[in-house]
Amino acid sequence: MNILTILLAALAAFLVGGLWYGPLFGTAWMRLIGKTPEELGQANMVKLYGIAFLFALLQATMLAHLFARIGAPPFHIVMMISTGIALGFVIPAIGTNYLFRREPGKLFFIDAGYWFAFYAAMGLVFALLG
Template structure:
């Protein structure tokens, strides 16, 4: 059995996910997120730190999309998955990965690190949205 991965879809998912993160953590929730993280809104971040952060985010987004593509491709070998259709497959993959891996991590960080529940919902919401969007890209672009 061979896992067929579409590298173009993975790369597009990386770029789309980068922009989702930018929109989520800048105009949508940037001020609230920064305040909940304890950042001073009057201080501009060092440009070198910003560039380094963006580079590592792109690298992380690549691994995120690449591993998710493997996961989705592996599910194609499960009997009955083909009948689900690509949207159901994408939403199921995204939701169950989020519920099993992201949600517990965000929940634990919120409680153990005494972070705010606003921060929990911002970060957990981003994780779920990015999983859904990237899953939809990967399941529809064969």
């Protein structure tokens, strides 16, 4: 497994979150979770972003391990696997939680779209850099 590719995949996915919950859907997301920018800014941001990046590293490492085990798959297979993990595992899992918590459908689609874009970004890095 290539450590640099893992770091770049985690960074790409992490940056997707900054765009997704910032200029793209940040305002709608905050309204749906009932928070203001001031409330969200009260968290320990170094700890919050640090742990989030560690989670992204773990996810990228697991993808790298999977791709290493199946042996340098072509671009379309890497993208099918990475986005398939989001569509087949992550999104249904959060969808189930949202159903039982009775979260708004709009919030689900914002978060589900994020996870799809997150895994697509990681997949793109692996597909391009192998």
